[in-house]
Amino acid sequence: MTDILKFSIPGKPEYVGTVRLAISSLANCAGFDIEAVEDIKVAVSEACTNVVCHGKPNREECYEVDCEVGDGRITISVVDRAGGYDMANYQRPVLDCDCPKEGGLGLFIIKALMDEVDIFSEIGMGTSIKMVKYLSRI
Amino acid sequence: MTDILKFSIPGKPEYVGTVRLAISSLANCAGFDIEAVEDIKVAVSEACTNVVCHGKPNREECYEVDCEVGDGRITISVVDRAGGYDMANYQRPVLDCDCPKEGGLGLFIIKALMDEVDIFSEIGMGTSIKMVKYLSRI
Amino acid sequence: MSLQLQSSYNNELDQWELTAKGEVDISTAPQLRKYLDGAYQEKKADILLLLDELNYIDSTGLGVIIGAFGRMQESENRIKLVNPRDNIKKLLSITSLDRILCSDC
Amino acid sequence: MSLQLQSSYNNELDQWELTAKGEVDISTAPQLRKYLDGAYQEKKADILLLLDELNYIDSTGLGVIIGAFGRMQESENRIKLVNPRDNIKKLLSITSLDRILCSDC
Numbered sequence: 001m002t003d004i005l006k007f008s009i010p011g012k013p014e015y016v017g018t019v020r021l022a023i024s025s026l027a028n029c030a031g032f033d034i035e036a037v038e039d040i041k042v043a044v045s046e047a048c049t050n051v052v053c054h055g056k057p058n059r060e061e062c063y064e065v066d067c068e069v070g071d072g073r074i075t076i077s078v079v080d081r082a083g084g085y086d087m088a089n090y091q092r093p094v095l096d097c098d099c100p101k102e103g104g105l106g107l108f109i110i111k112a113l114m115d116e117v118d119i120f121s122e123i124g125m126g127t128s129i130k131m132v133k134y135l136s137r138i
Numbered sequence: 139m140t141d142i143l144k145f146s147i148p149g150k151p152e153y154v155g156t157v158r159l160a161i162s163s164l165a166n167c168a169g170f171d172i173e174a175v176e177d178i179k180v181a182v183s184e185a186c187t188n189v190v191c192h193g194k195p196n197r198e199e200c201y202e203v204d205c206e207v208g209d210g211r212i213t214i215s216v217v218d219r220a221g222g223y224d225m226a227n228y229q230r231p232v233l234d235c236d237c238p239k240e241g242g243l244g245l246f247i248i249k250a251l252m253d254e255v256d257i258f259s260e261i262g263m264g265t266s267i268k269m270v271k272y273l274s275r276i
Numbered sequence: 277m278s279l280q281l282q283s284s285y286n287n288e289l290d291q292w293e294l295t296a297k298g299e300v301d302i303s304t305a306p307q308l309r310k311y312l313d314g315a316y317q318e319k320k321a322d323i324l325l326l327l328d329e330l331n332y333i334d335s336t337g338l339g340v341i342i343g344a345f346g347r348m349q350e351s352e353n354r355i356k357l358v359n360p361r362d363n364i365k366k367l368l369s370i371t372s373l374d375r376i377l378c379s380d381c
Numbered sequence: 382m383s384l385q386l387q388s389s390y391n392n393e394l395d396q397w398e399l400t401a402k403g404e405v406d407i408s409t410a411p412q413l414r415k416y417l418d419g420a421y422q423e424k425k426a427d428i429l430l431l432l433d434e435l436n437y438i439d440s441t442g443l444g445v446i447i448g449a450f451g452r453m454q455e456s457e458n459r460i461k462l463v464n465p466r467d468n469i470k471k472l473l474s475i476t477s478l479d480r481i482l483c484s485d486c
């Protein structure tokens with residue numbers, strides 16, 4: 001049995017913190033330890049930040065954060081209709097160099113912190129990023 | 139211009155705290171002072187608790203918390219399909235006596251803390267409670 | 277959300293001293309009820325509930341305290357709230373519970 | 382969510398000491414950028430960023446720090462992070478930023 005929670009949030013910077021707080025409370029309820037709660041918090045925050053930053057057409061539009069809790073894992077999907085992007089153009093950031101770039105860390109951090117990450121983006125439409133974290137990583 | 143946020147939450151005790159945290163972050167963003175944030179937090183928590191406690195038919199079903207922020211106020215509606223109740227039977231708690239009753243304080247507290255409260259309940263269906271708090275009470 | 281409870285019996289003053297930290301709501305109120313009843317069953321005496329570090333309580337938690345208050349009346353014992361924070365003081369005052377549960381709040 | 386910033390110039394060590402408390406995310410990162418740039422424009426020197434009480438930072442905040450780091454390189458000044466909490470340490474290590482931004486974290 002899993003529980004489903006959904007949040008619908010305007011694409012504005014000031015509400016990313018609200019989502020972050022709700023998600024950390026949820027992850028905490030679900031039994032994740034402090035470190036995992038932090039990981040989930042950061043990952044979801046990065047996904048929301050991407051919607052708010054890169055969603056060009058209509059900043060005011062809402063995006064959805066859907067959470068499924070139970071069966072030893074938490075699954076969080078951040079779904080926007082903010083225009084999408086061409087995933088083929090995505091370049092992993094070059095780390096470990098002496099002049100790091102200011103942007104481009106978000107997706108890298110999400111992938112590093114979550115156990116499974118699936119992104120689906122349709123240009124002209126929107127993006128959906130699904131992230132899974134297991135209670136105890138096997 | 140107002141912003142609309144919606145939360146859909148399973149009717150279980152453990153998620154009332156998640157809603158409470160999200161709502162206090164929201165009220166804080168909206169510019170309410172600490173005391174008002176506390177008032178809003180308690181009122182919403184009481185409304186959610188009522189859904190979880192009195193929603194008889196199907197505890198697992200989700201209820202909705204809808205928030206509208208802006209224009210100098212926050213409006214929060216807690217909407218359930220948990221069976222409703224006969225509002226004509228509602229009795230204000232007898233306070234200030236020497237043997238207070240264990241239950242029956244929830245709606246009284248909500249009305250004391252919020253500026254406007256409207257309840258609509260349909261027996262066999264569900265309940266909707268709409269609460270408004272103004273940024274600066276005139 | 278979590279609630280931490282601690283209790284000790286003060287032999288000199290013949291009373292229970294219970295410290296509650298965190299939040300009392302619908303998910304943690306049963307814990308508080310068990311603790312209050314457990315202490316009272318172990319030894320019938322007044323209960324001091326020390327609230328310095330309690331951040332939050334709502335009608336569910338107040339209900340539990342009222343319940344304990346009622347059950348303790350038969351043996352003329354009392355439950356007293358000590359040092360509630362401002363937000364909790366406000367609830368106690370709105371509900372007039374301060375009159376019977378507080379001596380100084 | 383909020384971020385509190387405080388700065389002072391240490392004349393003995395010839396460096397800025399900036400304390401950041403709270404959270405750096407998309408809504409507060411502009412504040413951090415302004416502060417870092419403001420200090421550096423006032424006086425070109427190394428910047429120590431004291432993170433003891435910073436609870437949270439994400440890629441937006443790290444980006445701001447990287448930006449300042451880049452702009453300071455021309456005059457060979459550095460920005461150093463001091464005492465980050467474990468969650469922030471983890472992010473710095475994942476992104477290999479610890480190599481250039483930390484001397485002891």
Ligand SMILES: Nc1ncnc2c1ncn2[C@@H]1O[C@H](COP(=O)(O)OP(=O)(O)O)[C@@H](O)[C@H]1O
Pocket residue numbers: 050051053054055080082083084085090102103104105106107108127440
């Ligand atoms: N939800 C989204 N909507 C539109 N574009 C996105 C979205 N998420 C990511 N992108 C695109 O992917 C790129 C890489 O994202 P990310 O790794 O988070 O770095 P950054 O956001 O700092 O550029 C972004 O620059 C943007 O072009």
Ligand SMILES: Nc1ncnc2c1ncn2[C@@H]1O[C@H](COP(=O)(O)OP(=O)(O)O)[C@@H](O)[C@H]1O
Pocket residue numbers: 188189191192193218220221222223228240241242243244245246265335
């Ligand atoms: N969402 C709801 N669904 C069904 N019944 C409700 C709901 N909210 C309130 N009630 C009814 O109204 C009564 C009074 O509620 P309240 O003042 O909160 O006190 P309490 O919940 O302690 O009984 C409840 O006992 C219940 O019968």
